[in-house]
Amino acid sequence: MQPVPTYAYDLSHQLFAKELYDFGSFNRSHYMYTIWEELYADPDATWTHNTLNLAHLGEDKTEPIYVDKFHYTTPFMNEIAGVIADSIVERGWIQ
DSSP states (O other): OOOBTTBSSOGGGOSSOSSGGGGGGGGHHHHHHHHHHHHHTOTTOSGGGGOOOOTTTTTTOOSOOBSSSSOBOHHHHHHHHHHHHHHHHHTTSOO
16 A cells, blocks of 8 residues: 555645645545555454555655655655565565
8 A cells, every 4th residue: 555645644744735635536545545544454354464554654754755746756765665675575475
């Protein structure tokens, strides 16, 4: 689950949108991610074993991590790639 600016990110650091309504229909992702997180937290859910939740990766960031309303900066994109790569190795999918 990729990070999105409308969920778990302080919009005061977003350069191109400051409120949920600034994202138009994309603001629905804020509400859907909230529901998705509840489903993901279910200890009986088996689908989560092959799902990587990065929704909170931008949560503690105080710098802009988006170059526009939706696309990541290079440093944040590299961080996402690193977390994905580490997860692949930790899960034993590659050696």
